[in-house]
Amino acid sequence: MEAVKLEIRCPQMVNGIGLEPDPDWSFKSLLLELDSLEKKLNLSSSVSLPFAKTKSREIYGEKGTKRSSNAFVMSVSDEDFEDSEGENEKVRDRGLVKAARFNCNEFYFSSDDDSDDQPCLDVQTLMNEVGLVESALYELTHEHQLGVKEEIRNTISALETDLMNESEKSSSAHTKVEKYREARREVERKFDVQYQRRVAEGLDNHLTAVQRDHELKSQIEERKIRSDAAHEEAKRREKALQEERLRQEKAKAEAEAKLKAEEANRAALEAERIAAKEAAEKEAAKSSKANTSEVPQTEASGGPNATSSRVENDKTNKSELAGNMLRAAESALKLERERLQKLKELEEINQSLRSSSNQNFDRTGRLIGRLIRQISGNKDKVSTQASELVKIFNNPHCPQTISIAYFAQKVVSNCESPSHSAFACAHVIVLVTSQFPQAMDLVLAEIHRACIYTVPKHISYTKSAFESKEAYWKVIGYKEDDGKIESTTDYLVRLESYMKLYGALVQTEVAGCQNVHGLKEGWAWLARFLNALPANMYTAVALYAFLQMAGFALFRKYRSQFMKMLNFISENFLNALRSQDDPDLRPITSKIQCYLEDKLFLQEPEGRTLHSSLLSNNMAPESDYHGPYHQQSRHFY
Template identity: 80%
Template sequence: MDVVKLQIRCPQSFNGVGLEPDPDWSFSTLLSELDALEKKLNISSSTVPLPLTKVKSREFYGEKGTKRSSNAFVMRVSDEEFEDSESDDEEVYDHDRGLVKASRFQCDEVYLSSSEDETDDQQPCLDVRPYLMNEVGLMESALYELTNAHQLGVKEEIRNAISALETDLTNESEKSSSAHTKVEKYRDARREVERKFDIQYQRRIAEGLDNHLTDVQRDHEFKSQIEERRIRSDAAHEEAKRREKALQEERLRQEKAKAEAEVQAKLKAEEANRIALEAERIAAKEAAEKEAAKASKATTSEVPQMEALGGRNATSSGALIAQPKGSENDKTNKSQSAGNMLRAAESALNLERERMQKLKELKEINQSLRSSLNQDFGSTERHIGRLIRQIRGTKDNVSTKASELVKIFNNPGCPQTISIASFAKKVVSHCESPDNSPFACGYVIVLVTSQFPQAADAVVAELQRACIYTVPKHISYSKSAFESKEAYWKALGFREDDGKIESKKDYLKRLESYMKLYGALVQTEGRQNVHGLKEGWAWLARFLNALPANIYTAVALNAFLQVTGFALYRKYKSQFVKLLNIVLENFLSALRSQEDPELRPIMAEIQSYLEDKKFLEEPEGRTLQGSLLSSVMVPDSDYQAPSYYQQGRNYF
């Protein structure tokens, strides 16, 4: 089948309207246009025969006999004819083969002529070319058109599907690109915000650091200024104190020298008087001897007279002697009665008298100094009391307090005897305090008395004056010796407050406190402890040999063993165990025989101590806590330090 190409031989546009027919016309549209042209030609030229007269409009039906709807008519050329000429544009053509509706146009002035001899002015607008299709039958044309239309429909559907897919793909690509762009923009925005936040945070940190450093520098400068002012003030104050102290020391030195000179003069006067009295006594004795020698040379005539008078003189002499003899018997009886009342070892009583005499002399000297110097030493005594109250069970504390007390003793502003007497009195009274640490106080006493040995006797004397069981001694009640029970209790050491004697419970608590301090003192193994373990051993032996078994002695013995038993066992071993056996067999048996309910708690404690062998365990608080004391004052090997120790027990 040949293919023809129709071209319009008229201009391409007419009055601004394109004359080229739409290449996508449908076949029915073409037929309708052809019918319209035939009608126009028939009307315009009635004399000219109409070769193209058509009786019935051209209609085509589909494969099933239904009338086919008007579709776009597409004019195409054969692929074989234009294979060579249009090979370059084949891909573009295949891509743009979609059906496009054509715009309808009219050619009122164009007509078709049936004659080929017309002039050029009357040449028809459409010229039939030789390459038009050959005339074929109606059925073949219809079949061809149906086939071509079906192919075009299938291709159109394929192109539409491809176009839809391409459109969807393009839309998805655009959406993805848009989303990716938005994500990138959001990420950039977040990075920018974070960068700004980071810069702002770093700026705030830098500002805060700068402000802090400025404040620190300002504070440091302020403190430096305060410190400088304080140093200058302290220096000025110290200088003033130094000058005042120097003046005071000079004045005290002069007054002390004056007082010592007065004391020396007084002692010299007393010594001179004593020597004079001794000389007079010797002279009188010599004179008496001379008189006796002269009397022996008397005449013999006087001897019978003397013998005659001898009976009466002897009688008289006997009567005179009888009175002193009777007095001596009375004194012996009184001594024996007093011996039954006072239970103590003779050696312990002698040592007590010596210490009490030294303490009495110390107080007399202090009284003399106070009266002569006319000065109040209350601040020094209060300072000593404050230091003693601050003693705790740590090594640093013990060392510090002992050093400060030694400085006070060496202070020339206060006589040493006054400091010693105040120290002895206050350290003994402090043991009654609830926060007292007997081991720590014991070590402070040893550290101080190692440099001032005269203070040791003062401390022990104050202890024995406050508690008779530290001697040890006991006073038994006797109606003939004491006017009342209150007098007897006062002799034992009971205190009287507003005319009332303290209770036995309070007295036993104080008794236990005194015994613990005494035990802590004797068990302290430091240098130059003049009242060490040998004194503790002697106390225990004297106690068991002389003192009776009662509630007072039981409390004293239990407190002493609880504190000192560990140290005594370490030194005396089996000998100490023998003494404990005596306590178990004799002392506890004597307590049980009394059948006193008040004795049961203290008997149970002593028995538990002996049976459980608690003397093998170091008592609580014996070892100090903290850094070691100076090895010069207390050797490391011997140093055992106390901490807080349990206070007096309630036995009732």
């Protein structure tokens, strides 16, 4: 009987594990291998497996009997040989039989020599019996192997099932973890959004609080600035009032100095007259002694002639002294006296109004001063300021004479400021005086009182007329501060400012308004100046400032006549300056010469045409003279 090898109808390898174990393995080795396989699966999984074994695996048979892990031994009796087929069927139905040994008690070898065929028969029988035993043994072994293989397949199938379940559980757990992570991310994102919203709200609240604090601080600073400005304005007003009082006191002192100078002149003239009279009497006495017989006739005939000659000599000496001291045209002096008289009468009227009224008019003066300081080279600004000034003049609560007096004072005092716009200020003066013509003479009187060269006139220094040089400087317009006379440089700067205002005033023309002191008066001023005034430092600065402002308009109107004036200046005035050979006169001489040679009178002066809109820099400050004559220098008389 041939052995039949059965093949397992399943893959030979699963996950690197062979399904066809070695038939020579023992059960113990198989169990150890299975346990190691389970341990590897447990170690490879991140989650504890539910089928992990805690004790050694046991193998049971079909009838529930525990199988040993050792090799088995089969025992076959003699009766089994008789019915091998029946026995074989029964053996197939039985499970594995554990035996301690394999016995063939029924087989024996006979030594009977009587029969020759008996050994062969016995051997054949034995071989047949041995074949049956081997077949049964093989069947049992095969059945055992099939059982072991089935057990292995069941175990492997269970392991695969557990592995698949565990994989599904892992996938499910992984999916849950991912969902949890996504949920956490969503929660964290919501928390981030809420946190960012809270941060934004907190930042917005903080910025709002900072802005509120900044606005509060700004308001406090503005209030402080306004308070400081009000305090400074009050101090400035107080200082202005003090300066005004000092100016009035200085004017009185100057008037007294002039009166003293006139009295000194009269005393000198009287002394000369007395000396001449005494000399005439001495001569008459000598002649009477020499020729006594002819004395009555000489006295009778020569008395009236001598008296008349003495009077004529007195008049001649007086005119010569006045002519040497004061240089001016008689018409100019007459106009000056008339304007100053009007100003004096106006001041007397205002003084009586202030004394009779309990109202304080200083507020009106401050308002007028502020409006004049705000004048700039802009048409709209000029018109606005002029309209405001006209409203103040028409204000019934303040007398018009007081308003006009304040206007004249503030206009003249403001022209000393570095930011002063002469042309813009001249436009305001023309606009106001076109409606109040009497104000023009008062403005001119204030200008004459501030600067004698606007008349024009010049006073020369003589020891007989002035007690000291300081007294002379006060008469011609030098300012005194705390008992100290200002420098020549400062005086020339102010002289230039006054002359520029006067030069801008005479050439200003406004549409629809009449300039009562127009270009005709400027032409008269230039003629009187060149005819009467000497050439020196003061007159040169005055002439150059006037030509700068009014030369353009004079040339446009008078053309050839103005050119004759310029030729006279070049041939006479400049030559007179050069002849003095004074280094301090060279800068101003060069400026006048450049003005004539470069024909600057053909160019419109800066600021003459007002702008129609505000500029970032309306008017540049007037550049100061820089030259030796602006330094402290000796005086010219």
